[in-house]
Amino acid sequence: MGNSQRTNNMKFEFTKRILPCLTIVLVAAFASNIFAQAVVYKAGTIHTMAGEPLTPGQILVEDGKIKAIGKSVKSGNAKTVDLGDDAVIMPGLIDAYSQAAFYNGGSADEITNEVTPNFKAVHSIDWSSRTLRRVLENGTTTVNACPGTQNVVAGISAIVKTDGSQESVMNDDAVMLASLCNDPASRNRSRSRPDSIYVRQPTNRMGVVWILRNTFQKTTKAGDDSELTNLKQVLDGKRKLMMVSRMSYDLNTIGSLTDEFDFSPIIVGGHEAYKIKSILAERKFPVILQSNPAGTTTGREGSELCWNNAGVLHQAGITVALSGSNLLAEAQFAHRHGLDRDVALAAVTSTPAKMLGIEQQVGTLEANKDADLIVLNGDPLEFTTSIRWVMVNGKTIGQKKDK
Amino acid sequence: MLQRLRFSCCFVLIATFACATVMAQKPLAIQNATIITGTGETIENGTVLFRDGKIQAVGKKVKVPVAARIIDATDHYVIPGMVEAHSSSGMSQANETNQIVPYVTVIDGIDPMNSYFRQARRNGITTVRISPGNSTMIGGQAAVIKTGGEFIDEMVVDGVAGIKISLRPVSGSRMAHLARLRKTLKDAKEKLEEKEEKEKKAEDKEKKDDDKKSAAKQDDDKKDEKKTEDKNKVSSPAALSELDKAMNALLSGKNSAIIYCEKAMDVGQALRLIKEFDLKASLVLGRDCHKAAKEIAASKLPVILDPTLVYWEEDPRTREEKKIVLPKIYRDAGVDFVFQTNRPGSSTIGSNYMWYQAATGVKYGMTEEEALAAVTSLPAKFLNVDKFVGTIEKGKDADVVILSGKPLDLNTWVETTIVGGEIVYEKEKDEQLKRLLTGEEKDSE
Numbered sequence: 007m008g009n010s011q012r013t014n015n016m017k018f019e020f021t022k023r024i025l026p027c028l029t030i031v032l033v034a035a036f037a038s039n040i041f042a043q044a045v046v047y048k049a050g051t052i053h054t055m056a057g058e059p060l061t062p063g064q065i066l067v068e069d070g071k072i073k074a075i076g077k078s079v080k081s082g083n084a085k086t087v088d089l090g091d092d093a094v095i096m097p098g099l100i101d102a103y104s105q106a107a108f109y110n111g112g113s114a115d116e117i118t119n120e121v122t123p124n125f126k127a128v129h130s131i132d133w134s135s136r137t138l139r140r141v142l143e144n145g146t147t148t149v150n151a152c153p154g155t156q157n158v159v160a161g162i163s164a165i166v167k168t169d170g171s172q173e174s175v176m177n178d179d180a181v182m183l184a185s186l187c188n189d190p191a192s193r194n195r196s197r198s199r200p201d202s203i204y205v206r207q208p209t210n211r212m213g214v215v216w217i218l219r220n221t222f223q224k225t226t227k228a229g230d231d232s233e234l235t236n237l238k239q240v241l242d243g244k245r246k247l248m249m250v251s252r253m254s255y256d257l258n259t260i261g262s263l264t265d266e267f268d269f270s271p272i273i274v275g276g277h278e279a280y281k282i283k284s285i286l287a288e289r290k291f292p293v294i295l296q297s298n299p300a301g302t303t304t305g306r307e308g309s310e311l312c313w314n315n316a317g318v319l320h321q322a323g324i325t326v327a328l329s330g331s332n333l334l335a336e337a338q339f340a341h342r343h344g345l346d347r348d349v350a351l352a353a354v355t356s357t358p359a360k361m362l363g364i365e366q367q368v369g370t371l372e373a374n375k376d377a378d379l380i381v382l383n384g385d386p387l388e389f390t391t392s393i394r395w396v397m398v399n400g401k402t403i404g405q406k407k408d409k
Numbered sequence: 410m411l412q413r414l415r416f417s418c419c420f421v422l423i424a425t426f427a428c429a430t431v432m433a434q435k436p437l438a439i440q441n442a443t444i445i446t447g448t449g450e451t452i453e454n455g456t457v458l459f460r461d462g463k464i465q466a467v468g469k470k471v472k473v474p475v476a477a478r479i480i481d482a483t484d485h486y487v488i489p490g491m492v493e494a495h496s497s498s499g500m501s502q503a504n505e506t507n508q509i510v511p512y513v514t515v516i517d518g519i520d521p522m523n524s525y526f527r528q529a530r531r532n533g534i535t536t537v538r539i540s541p542g543n544s545t546m547i548g549g550q551a552a553v554i555k556t557g558g559e560f561i562d563e564m565v566v567d568g569v570a571g572i573k574i575s576l577r578p579v580s581g582s583r584m585a586h587l588a589r590l591r592k593t594l595k596d597a598k599e600k601l602e603e604k605e606e607k608e609k610k611a612e613d614k615e616k617k618d619d620d621k622k623s624a625a626k627q628d629d630d631k632k633d634e635k636k637t638e639d640k641n642k643v644s645s646p647a648a649l650s651e652l653d654k655a656m657n658a659l660l661s662g663k664n665s666a667i668i669y670c671e672k673a674m675d676v677g678q679a680l681r682l683i684k685e686f687d688l689k690a691s692l693v694l695g696r697d698c699h700k701a702a703k704e705i706a707a708s709k710l711p712v713i714l715d716p717t718l719v720y721w722e723e724d725p726r727t728r729e730e731k732k733i734v735l736p737k738i739y740r741d742a743g744v745d746f747v748f749q750t751n752r753p754g755s756s757t758i759g760s761n762y763m764w765y766q767a768a769t770g771v772k773y774g775m776t777e778e779e780a781l782a783a784v785t786s787l788p789a790k791f792l793n794v795d796k797f798v799g800t801i802e803k804g805k806d807a808d809v810v811i812l813s814g815k816p817l818d819l820n821t822w823v824e825t826t827i828v829g830g831e832i833v834y835e836k837e838k839d840e841q842l843k844r845l846l847t848g849e850e851k852d853s854e
Contacts, residue, residue: 136730140721143732280848301528301753301761303845312848335758342819344846388819389759389768390777 044068044084050091053386055356056370065095067377070400074373089381089394096351096386097371098147098378098398099333102358103248103274103294106149106331107166111137113154116161120190120206121221123236125161127151128178133170137331142168144332147378147398148359148368150180152274155189155250158208158217162236163248165362167378169398176364182240186251186260187275188307190214215259222267240269246363247271248294252309254278261285272361274329276319277309283322292361293319297330300339316353317344327358334386334393341387350387376400434830436460438473439811442482447489447786447800449778457487459807459830467801482811485824488781489801490535490808491763492788495667495693495713495749498525503542505549508579509593511572511655513549515539519561528753529556530834531842532762533810533823536566536789536798541573543669543693546590548573550655551667553792555808557828566794571691572659576678577671587678594686597656604649604657665689673700680708691791693749696720699735702742711791712744716751716760718769737773747788768817781816 045067052063054075066074066084074080089095105113107127114130116122131151132138141149147168153160160183167174194209208214221234225241228234239245251257252275260271273279276293279286286293295316298305305311312318316326317340326349328336333354341350359369367376377400384391395404437459444455444467456471457464466472473479497503500518519539529537535556541548551571558564578586649657658664666688668679676698683690691711692698698705698715705712714735721730739746748766751757759765767780775783789799797806807830814821826834836842844850 136721139730297758299754299756300758303841311845313845314848318848330758332758338819339758389765390771390817392772 044073044082046079046081046084046086047095047381048086048088049093049095049381050089051094052371053094053096053351054371055097055352056372062091063095065371065379067397067400070377072371072373072375072377075371092383093394094382094384094386094391095371095379096382097355097369098380098396099145099354100148100358100362100364100369101141101146101329101333101354102150102272102327102361103152103296103329104141104146104149105152105154106137106141106146106168107131107135107151107164108137110135111331113156114161115154115156117156118206120157120208120217121159122153122157122161123159123182123221123234125153126164126178127153127161128164128166128175131164131166133172135170138168138170141331141333142170142396142398142403143393145334145380145393145396147380147396148176148364150358150362152181152248153183155185155187157185158190158214159184159221159237165364167398169401169403174399176367177362180362181246181248181272182236184218184247184249184271186214186218186249186256186263187253188214189250190217211256215263219263219266222263222269226267241267243268243270246361248274250274252277252296252305252307254281257282258285260291261289264289275306276315277305277307277311279324280312280315280318281310283319283324286319287322287324290324292325292327294327294329294358294361295319295340297328297332297336313339314344316340316350317346320345320349325357325361326353327361328353329358338387338389347387434459434461436465436474436477437480437807437827437830437832438471438477439480439482439487439809440473442485442487442811444487444801445489445781445816446802447782448802455487457801457809459827462807462829462831464801464803464805464807464809466803480811480825484814486812486814486816486821487801488533488810488812488816489785489799490810490826490828491533491784492747492792492794492799493529493534493537493749493763493784494691494711494747494788494791495540496525496537497540497542498752499523499529499537499539503540503548504544505541508546508589509652510545510549511547511659512651513541514552514568515541515549516552516561516565516568519552519554519564521559521561521564524753526556527841528761530826530828531823531836531839532764533812533826534763535808535810535826535828536792536794538570538792540571540667540693543573543575543577543671544579545573546575546578546586547593548575550664553794555828557826557831557833566797567792569658569664570792571665571667572655573667573669574682575669575671576675577669577695583674591682591685594656594660594682597653598660598686600653601657601660659688660686662687662689665691667691667693669693669695670698670701671695672697676701676704680704683708683710696733696735697722699733699738702738702744705739706742706744709745712739712746713749713791714739714746716749716755716766717757718748718760718766719773720757734773736770736775740770740775740779745787747783747791764817764821771817777817 047065050062052060060077064079066079105111108114108130109132114127150163150165152163163181165177165180191208191210191214208217225234225237240247247269249260249271273291273293275296279293303311319326330336337350337354356369359365368378379397381394382391383394395402439457441454444452455469458466458471501520538551538553540551552565553567553570554564668690670676670679693713696715696717718735720733722733723730750763751760753761763784767784770780771777786799789795798808809827810823811825812821813824824836
């Protein structure tokens with residue numbers, strides 16, 4: 007700014023021409039981190055999600071990674087940004103079950119075949135998907151992009167960052183998805199003509215379970231390089247399996263299937279999980295709870311909802327993660343309805359990271375982890391708190407000039 | 410004059426009726442509470458005393474009668490009952506298929522057992538203006554009612570609380586919609602003017618007759634009076650249809666217009682209509698209307714925001730998306746606005762709660778005081794019922810909410826809702842909420 011005070015002429019030149027250019031260059035440089043400069047962010051509170059919160063705290067970010075974090079860090083040559091005493095930093099949020107990365111949130115369903123274990127969600131990802139941008143704006147920095155629920159065995163998910171860059175794929179060969187709910191059947195029923203080539207099984211719940219059981223049976227007999235290799239990995243405990251299931255009786259069926267075949271799924275949906283909490287706790291199935299429209303008492307498939315599903319399951323000793331397009335709001339309402347404060351925050355950060363097996367990289371704010379974080383203007387568990395900006399791999403998105 | 414007299418008579422009647430039902434009430438006192446009165450004052454350790462459905466006293470030192478029932482509200486907050494300025498819930502059907510029905514009234518369609526009212530009491534709303542829906546051109550008459558009660562008669566505060574006009578065509582073009590609406594208003598206006606002219610003529614004639622008569626027959630007073638009475642009967646206008654009556658009320662300013670604007674372009678039309686027909690009006694805004702925020706601010710009209718306060722808007726040309734935050738835009742433009750709620754089940758999380766709408770306002774820059782006013786005193790003013798509700802002041806209706814903590818805090822719950830001095834909601838006794846929060850069924854025994 008000192009330049010602008012030389013002479014009036016120069017001042018005019020500077021403010022009218024050079025300054026805008028300079029600003030654009032600077033902003034661009036900052037946004038894309040051309041100069042991967044180390045920055046220390048100071049904030050009134052840092053929820054590291056690995057131990058007690060730091061009040062105040064500092065975090066050193068360099069080359070997209072967290073280099074150091076603590077009450078105070080050695081800054082060296084790093085630039086210091088003081089975010090203020092009100093500022094709260096927490097890890098970027100993680101959605102362990104999401105469809106946001108597909109074209110405008112549409113799900114990836116295959117409708118000609120009920121068992122597609124070799125389909126990979128990564129090929130369906132739309133890097134400029136609007137829904138991806140929306141969840142990023144809401145603080146979500148990592149999503150597990152999952153195939154839809156219309157197939158009994160749907161395929162393999164991909165874990166990606168939400169910054170819309172193709173380099174941000176963390177795992178393109180992540181979790182196997184299966185459905186034990188009404189979804190694969192409901193669509194088939196609507197095709198009216200039984201002699202149509204589009205008709206396929208299942209058309210009811212029994213059919214869904216039968217296909218699942220049949221597929222597992224085939225898998226146990228299959229050789230190592232068969233079409234069912236990916237499923238074999240599930241039965242061998244080498245690949246995680248997520249099962250979308252909402253009603254208590256479907257969840258029960260999962261229980262009996264795991265008795266017949268050797269696998270341990272992560273439950274997705276879990277609308278009525280609270281009803282059979284002891285069974286789920288005994289079998290140690292973690293649960294990813296899906297968002298329900300606010301204020302409703304019945305959910306999909308006519309499930310009876312418990313607003314404190316998360317709290318009840320946690321009390322019973324079940325690992326719970328939350329899922330939805332606005333994860334912070336999910337955590338806020340879960341806390342309001344009875345889930346403990348720390349558990350509610352973990353349910354959108356460290357817990358889903360562990361479920362996805364990416365806890366070495368993301369989910370908490372610790373040295374050597376990815377610099378994925380969100381900066382808020384207050385307590386994350388207050389409705390009146392807003393997100394100031396989000397950082398993915400050390401790049402800031404939506405930086406605002408706050409007071 | 411006569412009309413107004415009749416109108417206020419109605420009002421008094423309703424008021425006395427409401428009073429009569431609570432006459433037998435024991436005085437009720439809330440003690441040791443932090444009272445946010447809504448008049449800019451917060452009373453720590455305060456007492457509110459209710460008697461006969463009204464607030465009898467509020468302050469730090471209030472003499473509580475021995476007979477009074479006492480609620481100890483230590484560590485609790487007391488705020489005025491919230492007011493929702495526009496809702497089409499709580500009715501069996503909010504929209505009439507016939508497009509011009511200014512004579513129907515929501516009072517005939519409100520179902521006090523509708524879950525809306527239970528939700529409202531549970532979330533601290535004590536007064537609401539139920540309006541016909543947004544899909545009928547002239548949809549009928551709105552009413553301001555209390556959310557506590559089992560029969561509509563005991564809930565109504567103001568049965569003449571506006572006529573809903575929607576500028577969104579259900580079918581056909583906006584041109585046709587507007588043309589039909591304007592024609593209806595014009596026809597009604599002409600009829601009204603014609604009627605007024607006739608009445609005036611009749612009056613003038615009567616006066617002349619009277620003068621003549623009084624000059625001629627000064628001594629026969631009694632007879633004369635009788636004759637005048639007869640004359641009045643004769644000269645009274647021909648019976649008006651219900652439609653005419655409703656439209657007359659609208660055009661003469663005895664009733665107001667509640668105009669729903671779906672898009673920003675509708676705002677301009679609404680303002681034109683208001684000017685053209687000299688209407689008293691409030692605006693119910695669809696979310697697109699934020700583009701007309703400046704015009705809305707200049708109009709100084711009461712404004713009710715769309716319940717979806719934050720959303721993504723697509724640029725139709727570039728298809729790029731932008732995050733729109735309604736309370737911020739309107740606040741920056743200087744518009745006085747109030748909130749309404751979405752129905753439960755809306756995809757926008759939290760928007761079915763009035764307190765969440767207020768919290769969202771704070772999240773995007775409103776002060777807590779402003780946000781609270783936007784759900785209490787301001788809507789009361791908009792609805793012209795601020796003499797009765799909206800703040801905790803002596804003489805106003807005994808409508809308050811006891812909160813477990815600071816208003817708008819995440820862990821704050823409505824503990825007790827009081828309407829007209831009667832406890833209409835207690836969280837402790839809310840079995841449905843208990844089930845929703847524990848997942849356990851009530852013991853069947």
